[in-house]
Structures are given as C-alpha cells and as structure tokens.
Amino acid sequence: MSYQVLARKWRPRDFSALVGQEHVVRALCHALETGRLHHAYLFTGTRGVGKTTLARILAKALNCETGVTPSPCGRCAACQEIDAGRFIDYLEVDAATNRGVDEMALLLEQAQYAPTRGRYKVLTIDEVHQLSPHAFNAMLKTLEEPPEHIKFVLATTDPQKIPVTVLSRCLQFNLRPMPPERIEAHLDHVLAAEGLSHEPGALREVARAAAGSMRDALSLLDQAIAHGAGRLATADVRALLGNTAEEQIRSILDALVAADAPALLRIADELAATGADFGDALARLARWLHRIAACQVAPGAILDEAERATLDPYARSWDAEYVQLAYQMVIRGAADLPHAPDPATGFSMTLLRLVAFQPVQPPSLPARFVEPEQRTGPEPLVNRSAEAVAAAAVESPPPVATAKSSSPATAAPTDAASWHDLIERLALTGLVRELAHHLEWVSLTGEVLQLRLAPAHRPMMSGASQQKLQAELARALNRPLRLQIDITPPQADTPARRRADMQSNQRARAIESIEQDPLVRGLREQFDARIDPDSIRPL
DSSP: OOOOOHHHHTOOOSGGGOOSOHHHHHHHHHHHHHTOOOSEEEEEOSTTSSHHHHHHHHHHHHHOTTOSOSSOOSOSHHHHHHHHTOOTTEEEEETTTSOSHHHHHHHHHHHTSOOSSSSSEEEEEETGGGSOHHHHHHHHHHHHSOOTTEEEEEEESOGGGSOHHHHTTSEEEEOOOOOHHHHHHHHHHHHHHHTOOBOHHHHHHHHHHTTTOHHHHHHHHHHHHHHTTTOBOHHHHHHHHTOOOHHHHHHHHHHHHTTOHHHHHHHHHHHHHTTOOHHHHHHHHHHHHHHHHHHHHOGGGOOOHHHHHHHHHHHHHSOHHHHHHHHHHHHHHHHHGGGSSSHHHHHHHHHHHHHHTSOSSOOOOOGGGSOGGGOOSOOOOOOBOSSOBOOOOOOOOSOOOOTTOSSOOOOOOOSHHHHHHHHHHSOOOHHHHHHHHTEEEEEEETTEEEEEEOGGGGGGOOHHHHHHHHHHHHHHHTSOOEEEEEESOOSSOOHHHHHHHHHHHHHHHHHHHHHHOHHHHHHHHHHOOOOOGGGOOOO
C-alpha cells in the first residue's frame, strides 16, 4: 500500500477530532442538535486551520444516513463518500480556478436540482474571495433565497475582499490560528500513534515553524521524520528548518550586554555557516526582548520562576527605554531583510545597530555578566526594600562648577519643603521631570542624596533619567552628588503629591466660588440647573 502523508491521514473526520476550534464546533453542534440550520456559512482563517475540513464534516453531519446529527457515524455510504471526495451531492469548488461568471452560472444551475443521494446538496467554494465581481453578483440571488435542499459553505483566507452584500447573507465563523502549545500536543499524539520516538524540543521547533497552521505542522513533521530516518532529534529538526537555537539567542544578548560588537559578528558568521534562517533568529530575539521588557515593567506577569531568574540579569542591565528601542530595531531589521544586500548582512547590521544605540553610560552590569577578576572594588550603592530592589547608584557626574563659578549656588535641601522648592526651580522635562516630582526627600549626607520612590513609579527610574537628574541637581547645588534611591512607599508628600493637593484645593475653591455666585444660584433655583464639577477649571 502506498504511503499516505500525515496531513491527509490525520485529517479530522468528525467535530471531536478538530483541534483548536472549539468555539466554532460548539456553535455548529448546537445548530445541528436544535435544527437551527443557516443556508450559508462562511469560514475564515489562515491556511491550514480547518476551513475545508470543517465543510466536509458539516456535509457529513447533514447527510449521514443516521440523520442530521453533530456526530456523523463515519461508516455509512454518505460519510465514506464525502471523506473520499466522491459524494454526488457534495460539490467542492476552488474559486481560484473557477472564478468567472460562466462557471458560477453553471454551478448554480446544477444546484437548483434536488439531491440525488443525500438529504442536502452542500456547495463548498474555497478561497471564495477570488471570485470575480460578476461571479459574486451572479450568486447573490441564489445566496439570499436558496432552495430548501441546498447549503452554501464559503471558505476564505481574506474576508476583506468579499463584498459586504455577500457577507451579510452568511453566518460567519472565524477560525483561529493554532497556538504552538496545541500544535505540539497534537503532534505528540500523532507520533505516539505512529510509534515514532522524538525529543520534546523537536516538536517545539516544528510547532513554532508551522506559524499557526496544523496542516503545515503535519507536513513539516513528515519532512522531519524523513530527514531523521524515523527519529526526531531537536538539533536535526532545527538544522532542517534553519531555526536558531535559544542558546545562540542568549549568546547574542550576552554579547549585547557587554557591548561586544566583534562577538556579535562572530555569532552572525556562525549562523550564516549553518544556513540559519535570519528572519527566525530576529523573531526569536524580539520574543526575548518582549519578555525582558515584561520583566522590567510587570515582573509579576512572569509566573515561571525559572524564566524570571533567566530574564532578570538582562532586565537589570538595560534601561526600560533601551529595551523598547531594541525591540523596535529588531522588528524593523526583520522587515528590512528582503531589502538588504543579503540576509546575513541585514542581520549583522541589525546587531551592530543594537550596539550603536546602547546608552553611553549603561547601568552597572549584574554579577552574571562580570568576570570574577573584574569583581573588585567597592560594591555599587544599592539599597533593598521589602517591596523591590532599588537601582544601582549612578556614577558620579562630570565635574561641576567649583566655588569660583559665576553661577550662583542654590541652597541644599534640608527638609521636604526646600526639596519641593528646589524641584520646582529645576528646568527638567519629560521622564526626568516626572521622576523628580515623584521622589521624596529623605536626607543629604556629604555627597549622598537619599531619596525615596514608590514601587508603582519604578518604571520611571531608568539609568539615563537618574543620570540626568543627578547632573541637574549637582549643577543647581554647585556640589558633587550621588543619588541613592530607595524603592519603598513615601512617608511624606512628594512634589507631585503636593502639586496635586494644591490643584485639588484650587479646584474646590473654584467650585465653591461658582456655587456662591448670585447668578448661578438664581439659575439653579428657577430652572433646577445643575453644575457639572468636571467642567470647572481654576484660573
């Protein structure tokens, strides 16, 4: 017997075998059980998610000899002939090759006749968006008022190209791309049934490469089985697909943390020598940067402790702003690959761009990235609180003006009030200004200015914003400074809180003034007028 490819052998034969489309299956089963059958269905979704498979199962459910049922028997003549593609009352047409008005007119003419063998005639038009405008117009009348014995099933990967006059006459179901985890689980089931061994990582590579398509996943699995002579090893599958190992992506991140451009170019050369897919490498790098950004901004969202431990050194090595910029550069680099002289050059240029745009003075590296012989000297100034870990103190700023400077020095803050006044006088902008206004003054001892920041405002505290604020404060006070910021709830008012309270008091006085105005009081008494407090702004 000739070999049957896995994509055909494992094509679902009933609703229960269809993976990942439970929302569609549930609606169709309820309709079949209650007899609430629509005359036209539209299935949309990317390739390989089960559109035409669903059409065949629906045709069996309507024509099974046991009756209209959500569980066709699969053994009667109607079910077996539909599976084999030779049931006379099931018509499956490809609109890509039958897109003209003449073909549509012939098809609709055949549909007018009563079923020969089945209960219903089921007309499936695949890639229906490729029909010509005249063909769509020809089918509109039949689609709107079809004979009782006909059911239309339309399938498309591009529903935006279907006229709204057709869409409005169909019951539409959107089939979702398969998540990699569902694909991996199904492939594991298939291999177990086929009696084939595999490494878990191999299926993960296939599932990711399938990009949401179960059919593509089964086709890639067939290819991997042939490549590995019946056994799937992760390294073999990765080499077959041109995928990049996670260890190589981590090597890129480590070299990027160290700003080691030669190391990045060596990694790029190694990937080129192995025939790697550079688009896949950049996609994986973008996924890592996304998780690093999540670790910085919302660490609680990363539930896996091992993953958090892996991401944490990178999250503490870069400013949040740089991680966002790096992600955009990687995404842009992937989009530019077709325009590069060759993919390897485009990939290398993206890595060099990531190095070139790193902050000039990045935060101190976590111990993971420091060689043992480099771990000498005093530890960076770091405070730890119950809620979070504060950032490392910023390096001392460039030399500031001495006592002989012509610019007058501002008095150093001695309490919260003088700290508020100092912050208001500084010419700060953007994120640095927001950070300064949310800091609470604690003390000034020698060169160390101790401040306090609420955990909710931790994302504001990047290395660049600290460095800018430290330089501005040192310039205003005419003395060298080092900032020490504790991440802990403030115990007194911050400049931002003080400003908010002042604005609230001003607004309250403005509301009171309007309410006491004789004209306003007269309008309220005579016409039952009401004052909208949200519309009142103090002058």
